[in-house]
Amino acid sequence: MTTFIWIAVAIVLIGLYLSWTAGRLDRLHARIDAARAALDAQLLRRASVAQEVGTAGVLDPAASIVLYQAAHDARQATEEQREVAESELSQALRAVFEDKAQLAAVREAPGGERTVVELTAAVRRVPMARRFHNDAVRAARAVRRHRVVRYLRLAGHAPFPMAFEMDDEPPAVLDDRSVGN
Numbered sequence: 001m002t003t004f005i006w007i008a009v010a011i012v013l014i015g016l017y018l019s020w021t022a023g024r025l026d027r028l029h030a031r032i033d034a035a036r037a038a039l040d041a042q043l044l045r046r047a048s049v050a051q052e053v054g055t056a057g058v059l060d061p062a063a064s065i066v067l068y069q070a071a072h073d074a075r076q077a078t079e080e081q082r083e084v085a086e087s088e089l090s091q092a093l094r095a096v097f098e099d100k101a102q103l104a105a106v107r108e109a110p111g112g113e114r115t116v117v118e119l120t121a122a123v124r125r126v127p128m129a130r131r132f133h134n135d136a137v138r139a140a141r142a143v144r145r146h147r148v149v150r151y152l153r154l155a156g157h158a159p160f161p162m163a164f165e166m167d168d169e170p171p172a173v174l175d176d177r178s179v180g181n
Contacts, residue, residue: 097171
């Protein structure tokens with residue numbers, strides 16, 4: 001009789017562990033979804049502000065075209081092309097604002113100071129949102145690598161989480177110090 005009790009206890013403990021692991025994995029996938037939504041919102045915000053700056057007519061014509069086109073491409077990119085398009089927007093922002101005169105031109109325009117603040121905030125938030133997303137992906141991947149999770153298919157039909165890799169380095173002039181100058 002005691003053998004039966006020990007077997008029952010072991011089965012219950014294994015069941016609890018598997019249930020806890022499946023629940024943890026489900027929470028990690030929900031965290032990935034939330035982090036991806038936040039990343040998408042920040043990327044959209046950055047592209048929108050960049051597009052606004054590109055169409056404002058305060059930059060020189062070549063810079064306006066480069067910035068507008070990169071922002072437009074980032075907003076219209078398919079999921080497969082998104083990382084490349086967002087990286088190209090980062091490169092365009094760095095190229096346009098490499099010349100500090102461009103930032104001064106934006107500041108001097110009506111509402112320019114507010115636009116610089118918005119652009120600075122948008123450019124700063126993208127790397128943070130991407131880092132949160134990729135951290136959630138790393139945590140889910142770590143759990144999904146366990147043999148028990150793989151063998152018992154505790155992840156269900158959830159797709160394997162993929163990190164969002166892009167060039168998100170902001171222009172040097174768009175940092176916290178540029179807002180107050």
